Amino acid sequence: xxxxxxxxxxxxxxxxxxxxxxxxxxxxxxxxxxxxxxxxxxxxxxxxxxxxxxxxxxxxxxxxxxxxxxxxxxxxxxxxxxxxxxxxxxxxxxxxxxxxxxxxxxxxxxxxxxxxxxxxxxxxxxxxxxxxxxxxxxxxxxxxxxxxxxxxxxxxxxxxxxxxxxxxxxxxxxxxxxxxxxxxxxxxxxxxxxxxxxxxxxxxxxxxxxxxxxxxxxxxxxxxxxxxxxxxxxxxxxxxxxxxxxxxxxxxxxxxxxxxxxxxxxxxxxxxxxxxxxxxxxxxxxxxxxxxxxxxxxxxxxxxxxxxxxxxxxxxxxxxxxxxxxxxxxxxxxxxxxxxxxxxxxxxxxxxxxxxxxxxxxxxx
Amino acid sequence: xxxxxxxxxxxxxxxxxxxxxxxxxxxxxxxxxxxxxxxxxxxxxxxxxxxxxxxxxxxxxxxxxxxxxxxxxxxxxxxxxxxxxxxxxxxxxxxxxxxxxxxxxxxxxxxxxxxxxxxxxxxxxxxxxxxxxxxxxxxxxxxxxxxxxxxxxxxxxxxxxxxxxxxxxxxxxxxxxxxxxxxxxxxxxxxxxxxxxxxxxxxxxxxxxxxxxxxxxxxxxxxxxxxxxxxxxxxxxxxxxxxxxxxxxxxxxxxxxxxxxxxxxxxxxxxxxxxxxxxxxxxxxxxxxxxxxxxxxxxxxxxxxxxxxxxxxxxxxxxxxxxxxxxxxxxxxxxxxxxxxxxxxxxxxxxxxxxxxxxxxxxxx
Numbered sequence: 001x002x003x004x005x006x007x008x009x010x011x012x013x014x015x016x017x018x019x020x021x022x023x024x025x026x027x028x029x030x031x032x033x034x035x036x037x038x039x040x041x042x043x044x045x046x047x048x049x050x051x052x053x054x055x056x057x058x059x060x061x062x063x064x065x066x067x068x069x070x071x072x073x074x075x076x077x078x079x080x081x082x083x084x085x086x087x088x089x090x091x092x093x094x095x096x097x098x099x100x101x102x103x104x105x106x107x108x109x110x111x112x113x114x115x116x117x118x119x120x121x122x123x124x125x126x127x128x129x130x131x132x133x134x135x136x137x138x139x140x141x142x143x144x145x146x147x148x149x150x151x152x153x154x155x156x157x158x159x160x161x162x163x164x165x166x167x168x169x170x171x172x173x174x175x176x177x178x179x180x181x182x183x184x185x186x187x188x189x190x191x192x193x194x195x196x197x198x199x200x201x202x203x204x205x206x207x208x209x210x211x212x213x214x215x216x217x218x219x220x221x222x223x224x225x226x227x228x229x230x231x232x233x234x235x236x237x238x239x240x241x242x243x244x245x246x247x248x249x250x251x252x253x254x255x256x257x258x259x260x261x262x263x264x265x266x267x268x269x270x271x272x273x274x275x276x277x278x279x280x281x282x283x284x285x286x287x288x289x290x291x292x293x294x295x296x297x298x299x300x301x302x303x304x305x306x307x308x309x310x311x312x313x314x315x316x317x318x319x320x321x322x323x324x325x326x327x328x329x330x331x332x333x334x335x336x337x338x339x340x341x342x343x344x345x346x347x348x349x350x351x352x353x354x355x356x357x358x359x360x361x362x363x364x365x
Numbered sequence: 366x367x368x369x370x371x372x373x374x375x376x377x378x379x380x381x382x383x384x385x386x387x388x389x390x391x392x393x394x395x396x397x398x399x400x401x402x403x404x405x406x407x408x409x410x411x412x413x414x415x416x417x418x419x420x421x422x423x424x425x426x427x428x429x430x431x432x433x434x435x436x437x438x439x440x441x442x443x444x445x446x447x448x449x450x451x452x453x454x455x456x457x458x459x460x461x462x463x464x465x466x467x468x469x470x471x472x473x474x475x476x477x478x479x480x481x482x483x484x485x486x487x488x489x490x491x492x493x494x495x496x497x498x499x500x501x502x503x504x505x506x507x508x509x510x511x512x513x514x515x516x517x518x519x520x521x522x523x524x525x526x527x528x529x530x531x532x533x534x535x536x537x538x539x540x541x542x543x544x545x546x547x548x549x550x551x552x553x554x555x556x557x558x559x560x561x562x563x564x565x566x567x568x569x570x571x572x573x574x575x576x577x578x579x580x581x582x583x584x585x586x587x588x589x590x591x592x593x594x595x596x597x598x599x600x601x602x603x604x605x606x607x608x609x610x611x612x613x614x615x616x617x618x619x620x621x622x623x624x625x626x627x628x629x630x631x632x633x634x635x636x637x638x639x640x641x642x643x644x645x646x647x648x649x650x651x652x653x654x655x656x657x658x659x660x661x662x663x664x665x666x667x668x669x670x671x672x673x674x675x676x677x678x679x680x681x682x683x684x685x686x687x688x689x690x691x692x693x694x695x696x697x698x699x700x701x702x703x704x705x706x707x708x709x710x711x712x713x714x715x716x717x718x719x720x721x722x723x724x725x726x727x728x729x730x
Contacts, residue, residue, distance in 0.1 A: 061461070092476050092479075092480060095472075095476065096426070096472065096476070099468075099472055100469075103464075103468060104465075107460075107461065107464055111457050111460065111461070114457075115457060134517040134519070135515055135516065135517040136510065136511075136512040136513065136515045136516065136517045137512060137513055137515070143510070143512065145501065145508070145510050145512075145522070146501075146511075147501040147502060147508065147510075148501065148502055150500055150501040150502070150681070151500065151501065152499040152500040152501045154499070154522035154524070155522060155524070157510070157519035157520060157522050158538075159519070159520070159541070159542075159545075160542065161546075163542065166538065166539060166542040169538050170535045170538055170539065173523075173531065173534050173535055173538065174531060174535065176524070177524075177525065177528065177531040180524075180675075181526075181675055181729060182730075310545075310546055316515070364546060365547070
């Protein structure tokens with residue numbers, strides 16, 4: 001919707017895979033989501049802008065190739081991955097589905113571009129989680145390593161905390177190989193957790209509200225804390241709560257992807273941006289949500305529970321993130337007003353919250 | 366054969382995939398190779414040692430799981446990958462086959478071990494090619510990076526020169542994730558190009574001769590030069606010939622794999638060894654083969670041809686490789702006697718050489 005609103009011709013492709021596995025794991029979103037076809041129809045009604053929709057599986061090379069041959073796109077934005085860390089750690093079946101889907105779609109994107117639209121720019125959604133939590137500053141994608149008096153530029157070494165995040169490390173390795181060998185044009189966006197229920201286009205009609213997951217499998221930290229505040233149950237901090245990540249507002253993720261598309265990588269270039277606007281620890285997010293919730297009379301409690309994940313709970317974290325700001329990103333920070341607006345939108349649908357979806361159902365073991 | 370000779374119980378698994386693609390690409394080995402079943406029968410005749418054989422595709426998770434459930438191995442040696450860089454660069458179909466086979470077998474090994482033999486030690490055949498040719502010393506798998514006054518140990522950053530080599534980078538990333546998260550026990554052997562036609566077991570019977578490829582797709586540099594010398598055609602140096610790699614004798618690769626098996630990684634440990642005994646540039650290998658060939662009256666010529674690969678032809682190269690020596694490896698170096706013995710064995714079969722298989726048929730473009 002953001003690209004269409006900005007005057008670009010857009011084709012959106014989905015196989016509803018996330019919806020299917022959300023149903024399988026009793027992890028449906030807070031609000032029912034229209035089909036993509038229906039969503040495009042609503043958007044056209046309210047904006048006059050048309051978005052083409054194709055339903056099919058991009059892990060099928062023929063389906064992917066047919067679309068690329070047909071559209072000859074300038075840009076492909078590749079979001080087509082199983083996006084949940086806990087889902088990828090649930091068992092052998094879920095690990096296999098995640099591994100196969102994510103790697104095969106990336107491979108198919110690469111080859112459909114090489115064969116049918118070699119000048120197209122691939123924008124790949126990576127994740128800040130690729131880097132893990134190293135004890136040195138996280139640079140934007142690359143690092144100059146000086147060792148025994150000699151220096152070499154490398155991809156910043158990655159060590160992710162889930163299979164899902166690891167598939168994105170593998171994606172980056174694979175894209176970088178094809179960039180340097182066959183002159184692909186790629187931008188890899190290392191995105192932090194996104195929060196927010198509002199965008200210019202989503203706000204045109206309540207049926208266009210972004211997908212909002214609050215369960216342990218597809219929901220992220222901010223969503224969980226917001227829903228727990230509204231439901232009157234304690235905010236569950238996993239372990240010590242020192243886990244620090246880079247966050248960004250949904251409005252900023254839209255800006256970032258568009259900035260990447262409108263400032264494409266050249267042939268043989270892999271541009272990497274760390275896509276976040278500010279960093280918080282789990283305890284800091286909890287405190288921010290509690291402060292605003294308490295102002296609304298929600299009497300928010302915070303409670304530590306055993307950490308279902310294998311991760312450092314107290315660590316150094318200093319990711320650089322100037323690249324997108326240099327391209328013109330205007331950050332929307334996680335202010336009290338932003339938190340209050342999200343709480344208000346959730347309060348409207350309080351009766352839909354299923355609290356048994358919130359506690360961890362998947363452990364890293 | 367080496368493991369059986371040393372008293373281990375061995376099951377060998379193959380799907381003859383390399384033979385099939387060697388036939389498809391007119392790249393058969395110099396000598397016909399018996400089936401694995403037939404080879405095990407010959408070996409039992411001459412040594413009295415029995416090797417179980419299973420024929421099937423380890424990219425099929427059920428086939429893999431059934432074997433691991435049945436044998437509950439102490440050690441799995443994972444060689445089940447499409448092994449040719451040029452094959453992986455031949456086109457979309459060959460890239461896909463390489464990518465799918467190599468990643469899926471590694472994934473299946475991991476999960477069959479996690480589910481059915483969690484204490485087993487995985488020995489994975491990696492490649493020195495994972496590292497590429499960085500401008501700093503190549504450490505054994507890991508590097509301490511000091512950056513802005515802080516230090517972190519990382520997997521040594523990898524940047525390989527073909528899709529085949531890149532699949533092994535992805536294997537290493539994936540294994541390292543499962544090692545640190547689920548306490549797998551893994552040794553990853555970064556092997557350089559192997560040469561040699563002789564081992565204690567292969568020498569028991571001429572039908573047990575190692576597979577010897579001299580074509581552009583499955584043959585490696587030393588084999589190509591040996592066959593060109595015998596065939597009376599110039600040794601073809603790709604480009605400037607400064608490309609430097611770490612080599613080892615077939616007898617040493619057998620020692621290394623057994624040393625790794627008999628000194629297993631502990632739970633949650635990824636041991637990485639750089640498996641080579643000496644480094645040579647292409648020009649140095651050509652000069653060594655020419656010197657011995659000329660002594661035999663072969664009048665060897667050396668000729669530079671355009672490089673079909675995308676690689677540095679003049680570069681720094683200093684890989685560390687003390688780990689296997691510390692475990693007891695006794696190197697067999699590439700002496701004139703070793704080269705002379707290989708030439709003699711090839712001269713016996715000179716009439717079988719097909720010279721149209723030797724020049725590059727695949728380009729990195």
